[in-house]
Amino acid sequence: MSTATHRDAAEIGRTDKGPRPVPPLGDQRAAADLSSVDTTLGNGLRVLAVRKANVPLVEVRLRIPFAGSDPLHAATAEVLSETLFTGTARRDRVEIDTELALIGGELSASVDPERLAITGNALASGLPTLLDVLADVLTSASYVDNEVGRESARLVERLAVSRTQPRVIAREALLKHVYGEHPVTREMPEAEDVAKVTPDAVRALHANAVLPRGSTLVIVGDIAPDDVAGQLENALQSWQSGADAAVLPELPALSGGDVLLVPRAGAVQAQIRLIAQALPRTDPRYAALQLANLVYGGYFSSRLVENIREDKGYTYSAHSGFEFTGATATVGVDADTANDVTAAAVLETFYELGRLALVPPTEEEVESVRQYAVGSLLTSTASQAGLASQLSALAAAGLGAEWLAEHPARLQAVTVDEVAQAALDFFAPARFTGVVVGDAESLAPKLAALGGFTVGEPAQR
Structure with a gap:
């Protein structure tokens, strides 16, 4: 019968001389020549x-x-x-x-x-x-x-x-x-x-x-x-028409402003949703902005997740990401929190926006998200279904397979300074607006203390 004692992850990850070194990342595979x-x-x-x-x-x-x-x-x-x-x-x-x-x-x-x-x-x-x-x-x-x-x-x-x-x-x-x-x-x-x-x-x-x-x-x-x-x-020769399919009217440009508190009486959780104007994938600065977003909240090791999930436990899931509609792009932030920590979570969310803009990502942070961005792109297009869905989304912007093949090189070429400038230009807190949906009676006093909030009509239940 074995007498070995159980070792936790921290013990397994250490030697007598200290933490085990993490092996270096391997070279990224090039995108397939499709x-x-x-x-x-x-x-x-x-x-x-x-x-x-x-x-x-x-x-x-x-x-x-x-x-x-x-x-x-x-x-x-x-x-x-x-x-x-x-x-x-x-x-x-x-x-x-x-x-x-x-x-x-x-x-x-x-x-x-x-x-x-x-x-x-x-x-x-x-x-x-x-x-x-x-x-x-x-x-x-x-x-x-x-x-x-x-x-x-x-x-x-x-x-x-x-x-x-x-x-x-x-x-x-x-x-x-x-x-x-x-x-x-x-x-x-x-x-x-x-x-x-x-x-x-x-x-x-x-x-x-x-x-x-x-x-x-x-x-x-x-x-x-x-x-x-x-x-x-x-x-498809019998599928014919002289008219064009109906394109959605262009979206109005977003500007920052007050966050709207949408009352939902009796709710025990609140939903935080913030949004700001971003860059489409056709813009030369998109790759830098993509990396800045990953540093902020775009993957599990991001600053936002480390703050309001890992450090403070305000939410199980926090995330930021892009949404593309026609030629318009936006970046959104979302998190769901318990009522008693909603105001604190909002404060930290805006704090991390400001910190990203004013305390630029380090070289180590940029290299980490660069590897993640290239790797996740290659992974998402490894299957036929994933590649088809990616190409369909790109086609809406007039792009094709060549964009996918060339994007890893664009990500590799982005400098730390370019990521820092994208963070300053697009993640400044004043650029964001949004909503918090929850019980107004418990949320309004604390959110009012933060400033920049208005109360709207109750949500439909």
Whole structure:
């Protein structure tokens, strides 16, 4: 029987002479040299086909700009995405599901104020069938009355549940605070609007808005990119329109200002959400800003996480990151805290913003986040699905596979001084605004003592 005593991590990590040295990081692998085709079909659809043959599969990402100004647009668009694959002139729901299952495939749709996204995958050998089903849905989705009615009823139930979730309430409050009545704020339709949507309205929206011109289709997998472009030209030749897909109006520029306290009576936790203008990925300074964000709150060893999670225990999770909408980029900060430490967490969050701007990242910090940024990019694009999703997001900004291949070199070239300047220019506390959602009775006195807070209308529960 062993008599060895248990050693904790600290003991294991030490020797008689002190802590064990951490081995140096290895050299980063270069991004893969991807064989690709970036072209535009005769119907105006941009196609980005990339060969990545590590498994015999194929991933498809179709992104259709899908903005609308009609008061019922958000509700109608949501119903459309829920019922897009429930039948066509040639296939009913069961036939669509069966054909996709036979090629190990699936197709699904989602929508937000900016775009309708269709995501799919299949065995590479089943790509012709996948494209045939996709073309059938794009050109002749039927939206049968009973299917629309059934999915609308389910959607109403899901919306009712979602709107009770603190994170959803905080997201809606933040968007309303910074963008007012801009269509981007309508990420979730109102349940009463969904109840008004008719099958005829869904069919009309499909005819007027599911358009190829201005849309982008990304295909990644065990394919020959040149051949796929020809396959798509044939498969989608009946998907035609002289009009362009509807692009979301440009977002207004953000400026700093008071943080809005959104009352949510009886809540035991508060949601902190801050936001500021940032740089798009097309900007030459984006790589420096990306590293500055990682130092602040973009990964687990960041300053913000070390402060309000590891050191003070105010929150389980704190994070900062970018959001891209059209040509606009923002950087956001979020954390959820117990009421009794919310004001302190807000104080430390702003303190770390100021410290990043005025106490620049060290060479060691920059090198650490540089390795993390390059490594996480390579990891996120290692799979076909990850690469397809990354390329689809980049395509919305007019970028392609070359941006991914070149970005590690841009990150490696950023200097410590450039990161420090990006931190000063974009993370100054005065540039941020946002919301805190929580119980106003317990939060307002302490937040008022910090200054820079106003109290808004109660959150919908």
